[in-house]
Amino acid sequence: MPEAVHVIGAGLAGVEAANLLSRCGVEVHLFEMRPVRMTPAHTTDQLAELVCSNSLKGTDPLTAHGLLKRELSQLNSLVLQSALLTRVPAGKALAVDREAFAARITAEICAQARIHLVRREVTRIDLSVPTIIATGPLTSDALAGAIAEITGQKGLSFYDAIAPIVDSQSIDYDKAFFGSRWAPDDTDYLNCPLDRDEYSAFVKALLAADTVTPHAFEDARFFEGCLPIEIMAARGPESLRFGPMRPVGLCDPRTGRRPHAVVQLRRENLKGDAFNLVGFQSRLTQGEQLKVLRLIPALAQARFLRYGSIHRNTFIDAPRVLSPDLSLTSHRNIVIAGQLSGVEGYMESTAMGIMAAYSILAYLRGRPFLPPPPETAVGALMHYITDTTAGAFQPMNINFGIFPSPDVAKKLKRQTLLQREALAFSDWLGTLNYRALME
Numbered sequence: 001m002p003e004a005v006h007v008i009g010a011g012l013a014g015v016e017a018a019n020l021l022s023r024c025g026v027e028v029h030l031f032e033m034r035p036v037r038m039t040p041a042h043t044t045d046q047l048a049e050l051v052c053s054n055s056l057k058g059t060d061p062l063t064a065h066g067l068l069k070r071e072l073s074q075l076n077s078l079v080l081q082s083a084l085l086t087r088v089p090a091g092k093a094l095a096v097d098r099e100a101f102a103a104r105i106t107a108e109i110c111a112q113a114r115i116h117l118v119r120r121e122v123t124r125i126d127l128s129v130p131t132i133i134a135t136g137p138l139t140s141d142a143l144a145g146a147i148a149e150i151t152g153q154k155g156l157s158f159y160d161a162i163a164p165i166v167d168s169q170s171i172d173y174d175k176a177f178f179g180s181r182w183a184p185d186d187t188d189y190l191n192c193p194l195d196r197d198e199y200s201a202f203v204k205a206l207l208a209a210d211t212v213t214p215h216a217f218e219d220a221r222f223f224e225g226c227l228p229i230e231i232m233a234a235r236g237p238e239s240l241r242f243g244p245m246r247p248v249g250l251c252d253p254r255t256g257r258r259p260h261a262v263v264q265l266r267r268e269n270l271k272g273d274a275f276n277l278v279g280f281q282s283r284l285t286q287g288e289q290l291k292v293l294r295l296i297p298a299l300a301q302a303r304f305l306r307y308g309s310i311h312r313n314t315f316i317d318a319p320r321v322l323s324p325d326l327s328l329t330s331h332r333n334i335v336i337a338g339q340l341s342g343v344e345g346y347m348e349s350t351a352m353g354i355m356a357a358y359s360i361l362a363y364l365r366g367r368p369f370l371p372p373p374p375e376t377a378v379g380a381l382m383h384y385i386t387d388t389t390a391g392a393f394q395p396m397n398i399n400f401g402i403f404p405s406p407d408v409a410k411k412l413k414r415q416t417l418l419q420r421e422a423l424a425f426s427d428w429l430g431t432l433n434y435r436a437l438m439e
Ligand SMILES: Cc1cc2nc3c(=O)[nH]c(=O)nc-3n(C[C@H](O)[C@H](O)[C@H](O)COP(=O)(O)OP(=O)(O)OC[C@H]3O[C@@H](n4cnc5c(N)ncnc54)[C@H](O)[C@@H]3O)c2cc1C
Pocket: 008, 009, 010, 011, 012, 013, 014, 031, 032, 033, 034, 038, 039, 041, 042, 048, 049, 051, 052, 053, 054, 120, 121, 122, 123, 134, 135, 136, 137, 138, 139, 140, 143, 215, 311, 312, 313, 337, 338, 339, 340, 344, 345, 346, 347, 349, 350
């Protein structure tokens, strides 16, 4: 008899993991706490319920989201197949009828004899059983405590204050200068100066912009530790100049003077092809962020790889506690999937469900699991979250900034990246040895 695996959480990642394991002949105990215990955002007892937007983002294969979907399609993703069958018109985006989507996935999972759905909250982890933990951003408190215990006190984070990230090639370097505070020769920060009028216009636009309404469970205590820029601006016209936009210790080499205000950009990765706007977490809608942040002169043409956000999120400090195969460094039989692993977003979490299942399958068969290479979309995500050279960890969605940058002329980059991805993914699929994992 094949060994049974526990999958905790029947969200997007959990259903993918359970589906793949069951189709490979493994018995699965799939634990889902709803409706016995609800999360603050889910409202139904359906598996794979989408808690917010019904959009799974774009499908254009020339974009990073499109590439991820193409790879998921080649991996026979149940979530993607269900989305395509329940899609609603939304231009280039893949949006779904959320009820039909969740109902289809629930029916598919419940129809599989090897999947035993158990409706209860899991509060502790049985370390003797091969287990995939896929309890997502709203992992229940008791289980979060159990995860913190086995990963160490600092292994788990609860809130996500995400600063926007811009593509380095879209920055106007004539309107920016490198230098750290009191260290003008340091190249750690790229400073985007604003004069008095530019700063006033920026604050005015910020205060007039629309924000995303917080969920009731995302209480205000959080904001005291990590204020969104629009809340800071509302406290007074000079607050940002004394906060993340303070110009102290900086001198603009073009004027020889301290700028009126500054937005500091920090490299997001070693290649330096993506920069984040330090301290610029925000609850502005994405459209408003684009409008307002482009008022910063050096960012007038900025391409945003990720927008700022703030929301309740539970995720592990992946680079510190996960192996490249998504298992805990301390326990090879415990694998983390979905948003809990440090990725951000529906499709990203889905991908980590499939990878977690492959990882556990390899463990059961006594084989190593080699993740897809970082040149692929799934591999780039896995590499990002398990990169031990990373500093303070923040969750990430799929974007070209996390792919290794090809060493070619700027105009050839995108095309090279796409060609390389297609080759690398099909090579990896060829080496996956699916049949061996099924035996
Ligand atoms: C408020 C909010 C808004 C979001 N909006 C978006 C958005 O618009 N677009 C987007 O792409 N992403 C969004 N996300 C992120 C998105 O929810 C996740 O990317 C995705 O759902 C993660 O999938 P998952 O399978 O990891 O977790 P989930 O889909 O959340 O599934 C986890 C499952 O585990 C169950 N569970 C939790 N604890 C236990 C336990 N102890 N025992 C048993 N079961 C348990 C939960 O009930 C849930 O069914 C949002 C997240 C939040 C919190």
